[in-house]
Amino acid sequence: MTTQRLQALIFDVDGTLADTEELHRQAFNEAFEQDGLDWHWSATLYTELLAISGGQERLRAFRQRVQPGLRALDALALDASIARLHELKTAAYARRVNAGELQLRPGVQALIEAAPAAGLALAIATTTSPVNIAALLRRTLGPDWALRFAVIEDASTAALKKPHPQVYRQTLARLGLPARACLAFEDSANGLAAAGGAGLATVITPTAFTARHDFGGALRVLESLQGLTPERLNAWHAESHNCTAIP
Numbered sequence: 001m002t003t004q005r006l007q008a009l010i011f012d013v014d015g016t017l018a019d020t021e022e023l024h025r026q027a028f029n030e031a032f033e034q035d036g037l038d039w040h041w042s043a044t045l046y047t048e049l050l051a052i053s054g055g056q057e058r059l060r061a062f063r064q065r066v067q068p069g070l071r072a073l074d075a076l077a078l079d080a081s082i083a084r085l086h087e088l089k090t091a092a093y094a095r096r097v098n099a100g101e102l103q104l105r106p107g108v109q110a111l112i113e114a115a116p117a118a119g120l121a122l123a124i125a126t127t128t129s130p131v132n133i134a135a136l137l138r139r140t141l142g143p144d145w146a147l148r149f150a151v152i153e154d155a156s157t158a159a160l161k162k163p164h165p166q167v168y169r170q171t172l173a174r175l176g177l178p179a180r181a182c183l184a185f186e187d188s189a190n191g192l193a194a195a196g197g198a199g200l201a202t203v204i205t206p207t208a209f210t211a212r213h214d215f216g217g218a219l220r221v222l223e224s225l226q227g228l229t230p231e232r233l234n235a236w237h238a239e240s241h242n243c244t245a246i247p
Contacts, residue, residue: 025041054161090129110225120233125168125184130155168195186202203225203236
């Protein structure tokens, strides 16, 4: 079997490019306060809620937990309430990012800058909102950040949240590449499952919120991307084909 050359790197955003989850948690709590709710998501509770992909989905699950008696007749009002809360949270998150409260994780920018010279395309495959992505990457990579990525798939284009592989399948289709030609970068078990479901070998960099997830099947589990080069990724990629059958 001919070895497939590595041609693209596909990145998740939240937790992978930047350790965003604590800022998201703070933004949720700010939204609750603004909306007059007595809710508060502690770090422990938020870690549990991260098993649910998507901010609105977390809000909906939590509201059902604290108000289990909501009737079907309340569905429209519930949808409007969840949407409003999420808008408040998104605005709070953007304000914090624009104030400089987030940086890219170690090694991320260096790898993004080194990849094109090594002939590697870059892509984003996330189910977070495009507003959140833009807030983070405009601040950290500059106003032309989107030009660095050949493909950007997000919550506006992939309706099914991770661990469903839809966002990765769509990214591969738009790249015009097979999974064997790419590596994915994730920080969570849901992300690993999504990438694996699309046939991608995956490098994991956990955060404090995901450190206890099961990362069985990952290509590598690293503390960060610090010092990681395209040359090393090419070696790992070749190794993955020698050891496993990736479609």
